[in-house]
Amino acid sequence: MDMPGAEVVKKRIAEIYPSVYLIYGQNRSAHAYLIKGDAKTVLIDSCLPDGVAGVVDALAEVGVAPEDIDLVLLTHEHIDHAGGVPFFGKKSLVAAHRLAANKLTLQDEFVLMNKAFDSSADAFRIDLLLTEGAVIDLGRYELHVIHTPGHCSGAICFYEPNHRLLFSGDVVMATGIVGGVLQSGNISDYIHSMRRLAALRVEHLYPGHGKISDRAEADIQKGIERLETLLDESKMLFKVVQNSQHGFDHIMRSLRDLNR
Template sequence: MTYATDLPGQPRGAAASGPATARATCVLAPNPSAMTLDGTNTWILAEPDSGLAVVVDPGPPDEQHLRNVIATAEAAGNRVALTLLTHGHADHSGGAARFAELTGTKVRALDPALRLGGEGLGVGDVVTTGGLELHVISTPGHTSDSLCFHLPADRAVLTGDTVLGRGTTIVAHPDGRLGDYLDSLRRLRALAVDEGVETVLPGHGPVLDDARGAVEYYLAHRAKRLAQVETAAENGHRTAEEVVAVVYADVDRSLWPAAELSVRAQLDYLDEHGLI
């Protein structure tokens, strides 16, 4: 879900399967693309020696990947006990139903259409499994149902597509809204400042060791792009297609359709605030 280049925040190289923190292990899905970077990061979370694991974003409906996730958890002595979704895009949630069949777990998500087993996820919920503690953070903007998960024991946050390990994400208009997204980024910045979160465990791309720096870069990037879109609109470029051609001229044209989604969200934001 990216259309920009590398960002600051001390990325740990390319995304790869393996342990990232004391409680978080990544299994990289085999779905690389311009929009998914190296592929979708499926996260296995477990308290050391608990025997139980939580899986966040099982990924696309790739049977071998889903079985690899289970095997990775079992190799560490953990049984998958619960599945969580950061949001409903298919590269994160498409394999959830099959994964639930394979593991016998419930799937919890903000969107009722994605839940399996009757349990949802709400703002302020604390998920506890096998001693593991995850705090649910409301982060709409990329999509209306986007969530992040704060893992306080590791000073980490799982960000789905809200913050990526490389590049910047789209605001998926019309479901995603720029005002919501900016509020979500500020919420994540407060998490870094007030709760000491240091590590970003993203849905795509490498782990970042400077959560505050990454979020502040995102905020600065959004402010810059918004100013560019406003200037383009003032100069008579009023459609999303026209604005993209001016503002995103340095971006590969294959990614312009994705950029158009963000531009539409930016134009709506400027219009709502009486700026165009």
């Protein structure tokens, strides 16, 4: 029991699987994950820009310095996941899907959601463009890249088939929570991505926010159901808009004017 007046220290890092560590997101930052492979050490996501010191301190608790990280893998382009890269990218290679890389290198603040987090990030480069089906062999663990657009266009998950681990970013979280359809996202793409994840043999779910889960298949299925419900509700809303007094007449008129 905490003593009155005692300061409660939040846990910063925990080993959740052999040589796989969860670095807890502080304040509004996403979680980051450290994987110490036999051949390479990687960091999945990197926190908000003002959370770098906390991540460095967490790494130090397990004997890892920033220069020990060979590769920083980004699950997507939002700043709460990618904001720490200007620091870590000075010492490590940085990899992301090409659609995420494009937005990050152009500093597309509308999509990166800088304003939502009242934050900004220094410009940086992406060294490696990750494509669907790429495999990153760390020794002991191999991460398979799965392009999972929907939450945003550049979202990817990292799947480790030998141990049935899924690092899902904001695509799906424990109890089937989904990250929502944000800028550059699409609900139909989201459902397709989730159905692809459901076809995998996933046991351990390591998301960008909230709790980790050992009921990954059930969580993914719940996420699909939530998105399908959202799609049905969106269709109803679309019909209301389409049947309104003005509907999309102004759009069609604009197109006709362009063709004159």
